[in-house]
Amino acid sequence: KANRAFHPDDSIIDVQGNLIGEGHVSVIAGPCSVESEEQIIEIARAVKASGAKFLRGGAFKPRTSPYSFQGMGADGLELLLLAKKETGLPIVTELMDMSQLPLFDEVDVIQVGARNMQNFTMLKELGKIDKPILLKRGLSATMREFLMSAEYIMAGGNEQVILCERGIRTFENATRNTLDLSCIPLLKKKSHLPVVIDPSHATGINWMVESMSKAAIAAGADGVMIEVHNKPEEALCDGDQAITPDEFNKIMTTLKKYAEFE
Ligand code: PEP
Numbered sequence: 240k241a242n243r244a245f246h247p248d249d250s251i252i253d254v255q256g257n258l259i260g261e262g263h264v265s266v267i268a269g270p271c272s273v274e275s276e277e278q279i280i281e282i283a284r285a286v287k288a289s290g291a292k293f294l295r296g297g298a299f300k301p302r303t304s305p306y307s308f309q310g311m312g313a314d315g316l317e318l319l320l321l322a323k324k325e326t327g328l329p330i331v332t333e334l335m336d337m338s339q340l341p342l343f344d345e346v347d348v349i350q351v352g353a354r355n356m357q358n359f360t361m362l363k364e365l366g367k368i369d370k371p372i373l374l375k376r377g378l379s380a381t382m383r384e385f386l387m388s389a390e391y392i393m394a395g396g397n398e399q400v401i402l403c404e405r406g407i408r409t410f411e412n413a414t415r416n417t418l419d420l421s422c423i424p425l426l427k428k429k430s431h432l433p434v435v436i437d438p439s440h441a442t443g444i445n446w447m448v449e450s451m452s453k454a455a456i457a458a459g460a461d462g463v464m465i466e467v468h469n470k471p472e473e474a475l476c477d478g479d480q481a482i483t484p485d486e487f488n489k490i491m492t493t494l495k496k497y498a499e500f501e
């Protein structure tokens with residue numbers, strides 16, 4: 240179902256009237272984690288003013304260490320919904336386990352994180368629901384494995400899948416991951432699904448987000464997902480890759496030269 244051969248036209252995913260795919264380029268922005276009402280509302284207002292179409296924020300966080308901040312959980316989801324009410328921005332947030340699904344009723348796009356890309360039980364369950372899924376590429380997943388995971392969701396009947404490249408593991412450790420820009424033409428040739436790039440996790444370095452966002456849009460990505468924090472140095476998660484709302488505004492001004500953000 241994800242295969243271009245059986246579906247020549249680009250898919251357009253409609254999230255409450257916000258389109259992604261086939262020339263509809265969208266920016267998803269927000270903090271790695273929701274940390275407080277003040278934080279999420281301030282960031283949501285700022286990214287909206289700069290032209291972001293979606294608000295991202297983690298409530299359930301897949302952290303490497305069990306002793307690191309694990310996210311605010313259900314309270315974080317409530318704050319995201321409050322930010323949605325305040326700004327009208329649709330919400331993108333990660334589901335880590337199917338038991339959390341009942342809490343996600345008003346979430347607009349469910350993120351499947353890199354670590355769950357091959358959680359086939361979960362993918363099958365998400366295939367039965369009627370909600371867009373942002374599927375992140377696994378840390379070491381090949382293109383075929385990535386597309387097969389999309390296929391797992393689509394096979395169940397849910398064809399609203401957005402592919403997200405977030406950097407892959409290589410020998411290089413100067414950056415957090417290695418951004419595989421070549422996946423944009425490749426995924427778009429093999430599949431009709433929208434492709435979004437996450438330059439924040441791909442590089443792990445705040446000052447690289449702008450150039451990699453430009454590169455992604457120039458290469459034909461249908462969007463970028465960028466981590467923005469009002470106080471990056473105090474962020475509870477991924478502060479090194481977070482940019483400030485001012486920096487985000489500057490990036491949006493630049494990106495608008497490369498694509499139309501309607
Ligand atoms: C995230 O988007 O905050 C995240 C945890 O991403 P990934 O699953 O790509 O590591």
Ligand code: MN
Pocket residue numbers: 271272440466476477
């Ligand atoms: Mn993060």
